[in-house]
Structure formats: C-alpha cells, structure tokens
Amino acid sequence: MKKILAAVSGFGALGAGAALAERTQGGVAMLPANSALAEEVHFFHNWILMPIITGISLFVLALLLWVIFRYNSKANPNPRKFSHNTLVEIVWTAVPILILLVIALPSFDLLYKEDVVPDGKQVAIEGDGQTVDFVFPNNFADGRTVVRPRHVEVYLESSSGFQKLAHRADYRLAGLGDPEVVVEFETPPAAGDSVVIRGGRSLIGRGDRKQIAMAPTMTIKAVGRQWGWNYTYPEYGGDFEFLSDLLPEDQATPETWLLDVDNRVVVPVGETIRVTTTATDVIHSWAMPAFAVKIDAVPGRINETWFAAEREGVFYGQCSEICGIRHAYMPIAVEVVSRERFCEWVGEQQTALGVERTAEEKAAEPLCGSSTAVTRMADAADILSEED
Numbered sequence: 001m002k003k004i005l006a007a008v009s010g011f012g013a014l015g016a017g018a019a020l021a022e023r024t025q026g027g028v029a030m031l032p033a034n035s036a037l038a039e040e041v042h043f044f045h046n047w048i049l050m051p052i053i054t055g056i057s058l059f060v061l062a063l064l065l066w067v068i069f070r071y072n073s074k075a076n077p078n079p080r081k082f083s084h085n086t087l088v089e090i091v092w093t094a095v096p097i098l099i100l101l102v103i104a105l106p107s108f109d110l111l112y113k114e115d116v117v118p119d120g121k122q123v124a125i126e127g128d129g130q131t132v133d134f135v136f137p138n139n140f141a142d143g144r145t146v147v148r149p150r151h152v153e154v155y156l157e158s159s160s161g162f163q164k165l166a167h168r169a170d171y172r173l174a175g176l177g178d179p180e181v182v183v184e185f186e187t188p189p190a191a192g193d194s195v196v197i198r199g200g201r202s203l204i205g206r207g208d209r210k211q212i213a214m215a216p217t218m219t220i221k222a223v224g225r226q227w228g229w230n231y232t233y234p235e236y237g238g239d240f241e242f243l244s245d246l247l248p249e250d251q252a253t254p255e256t257w258l259l260d261v262d263n264r265v266v267v268p269v270g271e272t273i274r275v276t277t278t279a280t281d282v283i284h285s286w287a288m289p290a291f292a293v294k295i296d297a298v299p300g301r302i303n304e305t306w307f308a309a310e311r312e313g314v315f316y317g318q319c320s321e322i323c324g325i326r327h328a329y330m331p332i333a334v335e336v337v338s339r340e341r342f343c344e345w346v347g348e349q350q351t352a353l354g355v356e357r358t359a360e361e362k363a364a365e366p367l368c369g370s371s372t373a374v375t376r377m378a379d380a381a382d383i384l385s386e387e388d
C-alpha cells in the first residue's frame with residue numbers, strides 16, 4: 001500500500017489545466033456526449049422524455065387554470081351533481097399506460113446496451129486483385145452470432161483512406177448464421193487494399209453514426225472506498241494499482257475544485273474499455289456522464305459495464321451513491337488520450353509503481369505489447385477465440 005501511495009507522479013498523461021474545455025459555466029444542459037451510446041441516451045432525454053414531461057406539465061397546468069376560472073363559485077354558482085364519467089375514466093387510465101410504454105421501450109433498449117459488454121470483432125484481409133470472397137469467422141457465443149446484414153460492416157482500406165461500403169451496392173453476404181460468413185465482391189479489391197470486416201450484434205449510436213460496438217480491448221477496475229477511488233489495470237501487471245483522491249483546494253483551480261483528482265484514470269481513445277467496480281466499505285457508484293456510465297460499486301461483488309470514448313480530453317464524474325460524510329469529495333477524472341500516449345503512460349506508471357514484467361508479459365499487454373501491434377479489433381477477435 002505504501003508503494004501505491006508514494007509512487008504515482010500526479011495527474012495523468014496530460015497534466016493540469018487540460019481540463020474543463022467542454023464544460024460551460026452556468027450551463028444547464030447535459031455535458032457533451034463522448035460516446036455513441038451517450039449520444040443515444042441524450043437523444044432519449046432531449047427528444048422523448050423532455051417533450052413528454054413538458055406536454056404533461058402544460059396540459060395539467062391548463063386543466064388547473066380551466067377549473068380555477070370556469071368552475072369557481074362565482075362563475076359556476078349551480079354545479080352539476082354527477083360523479084362518474086366512464087369515457088373520461090377509460091381515457092385517463094389508458095393514456096398514461098401508453099405514455100409509460102413509449103418511455104419504457106427505448107429505455108429498456110438503452111439499459112440493455114449499457115449492461116451487455118459488446119462482443120464485436122474485426123478481421124482485416126488483404127486483397128490480391130483476384131479474390132472476390134472474404135471470410136468472416138462467425139464464432140460468437142450462442143445467441144450472439146451474426147445473422148442479419150446489419151450485423152456486418154465492411155470497410156475498404158486503401159491509399160485513398162478508410163471507406164465504408166454499402167451492402168448490396170458494393171458487396172453481398174452469404175452464410176449469415178453459419179460458422180463462416182462470406183463477403184462477396186463483384187470486382188476483386190486491388191492488391192494491397194485491405195477489406196476490413198466487422199461483425200457483432202451490439203449496435204450502438206443513431207442514424208449515420210450507428211456502428212457495431214467492438215469487444216473490450218482492456219479492463220480497468222475501480223474500487224470505491226471512503227473517500228476516494230483505487231484503480232487497477234489488471235492486464236498491465238499485478239501491482240499496477242494507484243489511489244485517486246480529491247485534488248486539494250490549494251492545488252485546484254476554482255473550476256476544477258471538487259472535480260479533479262491527484263491521479264487520473266488514463267484510457268486510450270476509440271477503444272472499448274471494460275469497467276469493473278467494487279468497494280471496500282460501503283456502496284459507492286462510479287459515474288461518468290460524458291460516457292453515460294453510472295454503475296454501483298458494491299462491497300463483496302463485482303459490477304461490470306463498458307464505454308468507448310470518441311474524443312481525447314479530461315472528463316469528470318463523481319461518486320453517485322450517498323456513501324458517508326465525505327461523499328461529495330470523491331470525484332472521478334478520466335483522461336482520454338491517444339493510444340501512443342496511453343502506452344507511454346503505462347510504461348511510466350510501471351516504472352513508478354515498480355511493476356515487474358517479463359518480456360513475455362510485456363509483449364502480451366493489450367494495445368501496447370509488441371505481439372498486440374495489430375488493430376484493436378484483431379485483439380477483440382483474439383479475446384473471443386480464447387473464450388471459445
């Protein structure tokens with residue numbers, strides 16, 4: 001424990017000051033979303049919940065005003081004596097049920113997406129100017145295999161960039177639901193171009209931004225304690241653990257006070273990160289609004305969720321379960337950095353924390369190790385085949 005307390009150098013990969021860019025003083029709306037899933041959550045709030053809430057409030061206000069002015073004793077000296085109206089009673093029972101259904105269905109969808117860690121994977125196959133059929137191994141867990149065209153995305157990586165192809169127009173699919181799905185082209189992709197096939201059932205995001213979410217490439221474990229957080233990066237060494245506590249007021253700016261911490265969590269941009277939480281004493285909650293993450297940290301059990309940040313920067317959250325007298329003083333700060341910077345940071349932390357790694361262990365580290373130099377999606381495919 002002494003080592004943990006002493007070692008880490010403070011802040012994360014970006015240093016102080018690289019904060020708050022996305023917060024506005026006096027703002028009342030939600031913080032800008034930094035994941036496709038968070039965008040979906042915001043859409044649900046802004047375009048389903050808020051209109052319904054506003055409509056109901058205005059409707060009830062109008063009814064109240066109508067009753068106040070039309071049926072007061074001056075305006076209506078001889079009230080009618082009836083006490084039931086079957087039609088009105090049916091309507092005021094049925095309409096709220098319908099409203100609740102309209103709210104419930106998309107919210108179940110969101111809860112499911114947040115709860116189920118995605119298992120999407122990617123294969124990249126180089127074209128040779130002749131091959132027209134490219135095979136995607138459909139070896140997912142039961143009930144998670146790729147069975148519809150929307151479960152497959154095909155990209156062409158060429159000298160002119162990374163381009164998404166359209167089903168039917170650019171390629172056809174054969175063998176959906178079988179152990180091997182075949183992507184068929186009419187004209188063979190040129191030699192040197194890469195066909196990148198992503199498959200999976202976790203579809204995240206809205207409209208044009210809809211995408212298959214990839215399986216996690218790495219895990220962080222957040223342990224709540226009275227009053228701060230411990231973070232572990234299990235894939236980067238058994239001793240890769242540090243404390244993350246409120247930044248003292250004399251070191252924080254007025255804007256970052258109660259938000260920033262001494263040692264931030266650092267994660268790579270664009271990667272699916274698995275988050276596991278637990279606690280040492282009472283229930284805490286790891287909440288990060290920009291990623292639409294909020295998950296309880298419960299002593300004696302492990303909870304799991306995930307996020308994939310799309311932009312670099314520093315993002316703030318707070319413990320969101322009343323956990324005692326200093327509940328308000330255990331903020332959460334996550335730094336999203338490039339993969340290169342992340343790997344540098346991992347190296348720095350390993351040195352500072354005295355984490356000992358064999359060359360083999362070092363090579364196997366997700367994203368940073370030499371044997372994992374392939375893209376994150378290929379890593380995901382490895383993870384899946386290991387589980388098989």
Ligand SMILES: [Cu+2]
Binds near residue numbers: 319322327
């Ligand atoms: Cu707490």
